[in-house]
Amino acid sequence: MVESTSANAKKFTARVAVVAAGVVSPLGFGLSETLDSLREARDCVNRVTRFSVAQCRCKTAGQVPAERLLDKQCNRVRARRLHRASHMIIYALGEALTQEPQFKPELTVIGTTSGGMSYGEDYYRSLKQGGNLRHSPTWIANYPAQKPVIDALEAFGIAAPCEVVSNACASGTNAIGHGFDCVRSGRYQRVLTGGYDALSELVFVGFDSLQASTPEKCRPFDRHRAGMVLGEGAAVLALENFNAARARGTTVLAEITGYGISTDNFHLTQPDPSGIGPRRAMERTLQSAHTSADAVDYINAHGTATPFNDTAEGKAISELFDRVPVSSTKSMMGHSLGAAGAVEAVICLLALQHQFLPPNINFRAPDEDIHLNIVANKAQPALVSTVLSNSFGFGGTNASILMRKFDA
């Protein structure tokens, strides 16, 4: 057996390029709208309209407009049967393939937490209430977590196998990280990766029942933060062996240089208050990238605005980094769960390409126990070469990735 001395020793050598990206979220459809929303620090959270929230403490979420999603589909008859999660990931993949029409992945790794959950709800509600089950085959067929991914692959004639990672709120970052490892190891040349999730009643009410979501504004790292708001969206990144991408003359948008994952077994829904889980994930990411904390110019934090998460994450960041600018873009669009890591990776990509720090809106007063350099309320121009993105989830799963600007 091969011996290794470090918990993060990897024999990987290949560089990993991001050659295309696509995104849809409450911030907008596509990279351009997303960039505008980030620069203008838009608050894209509004009242939930898809189901009744009358009995919930929290009434708001970041939502992708349904009518715009359907407008983007060319085959509207078939499109009506698909789950809105499928529409979102189809849009994101379409945008990425517009940039790189020749991208043929050997593997697809996508994160999600709830798949087509709202169709499962429709099915159960109709069953229980003796309602019309005429649509039940459609609901059942489109409920599984892998179905939106397969819909998207089929829409663009991609036959690559798909691995659907469901590591709660860390799913998107875990999917990108695993895709990164696959290319870096040399076993794959091209991997399509990302994440998606669509808002559903079960999940919304679930977070409300835990009192993790807030009836107020989402204020990550603020002294008066009271919880998260949910969101939805989808994002994909096309990863390719750097040398292969350069050899065929493709534009390299950025490089992913490191990935770290850790599991803390403290509690099913709460992080270890010491911050050991997030800290291990970030340390392993830096080790994986063979770089130091000093090299990081910006951190896109998990930053859910729950008291527990922000305290643990803030502690871990402040122990590892010295006044690095930090923001949680969930303040603008809510927490899109399995999509969050992927959407935030795209936001990091935009920060690298356009040299600015995305804002942490709704920030009023710093928490005395959290010593972070928050990018408060406005986007800021900055020299940004290396960014870190964090995602942490139920079950104690913690994941971070490191991205670097590429100058041709």
Added chain:
Amino acid sequence: MSLAIAGMGWVTPLGSGIDPVWERLLQGDEAQAEKITEQFSNQYYSVFRVPESALTGSPRHPRLRRASMISRFAAAAGLEALQAAGVKLDSQSAERMALVFAISNGGVIYTKRFYRDIVEGGAQSASPLLFPETVFNAPASHLAAILGITGATYTLVGDSAAGLLAIRMAEDLMTNEALDYCLVVGAEEVDWLLCDAYRRWRLLRLAPPVEPFGRIDRGMILSEGAGAILLRRDGPIIIEGTHAGGNYRKRAEAEELMKRILRDLSEPKLILLSRAQTAHLSIRRKAGCYSKLSPMHSSIRQSQLLVRALALPDCGRSF
């Protein structure tokens, strides 16, 4: 890259423990089907459940106090695999073991119960105790906590190919020299709601017998349980290679895919394959280890990953 199987465990409708269940399989025993009735009508279904006796002696842990059956199955199977390999985790080795957990439906019993409360009594009736158990990775989280795994943990969700994709994912993970072991677990629990959904999908038959490869496809009967295999880089039983397969829409595409897979998996002695998506792996034995080869194949099959197994050399058959 090849991987070795260091240990195995399973919890099945035929009982638990590799050797006793294997004996029952050799004798051609069939698990006792149980009838369950849909809650909202008189429709009944047959299922194969794990008997209570199969969980006697399974681990006691605070995480399992409120956990669903799927987590209990996984804990018992995972622990058996580690014990069979003689592996005990400490703080250092715990970082050097990954967990890949494969599911199709996950904790469906608590998910249904949680949503039932919402439908019946509104959002204020929703239980904060149940909600965390509805999350796909809750069983993996419980298992990691029980075994003390602090390294990479992945829950892989998919169709009936998820179990083999999990082994493929483990192979990818093990290219990282930071890992010594990867525990692959597949688990499911049954409920009438699943039976109803599969019936409406025309995949289910209402009563035994199960007749795979029959002239007419009459559907399946759902069952529950868990299977676990502990993988390391060297040992007597080798998974020679895995193939993640791909997605197909037409029979011609499936046949082409199958040919490519068999071409890529050179000279396999035993091949496991799973369809919907496709995923494949081939297994061979080193000298003197044949008796442990077949339990491996069956443990995955019994783990509810709905794996079809074919003994080669008749590898030319299509599916």
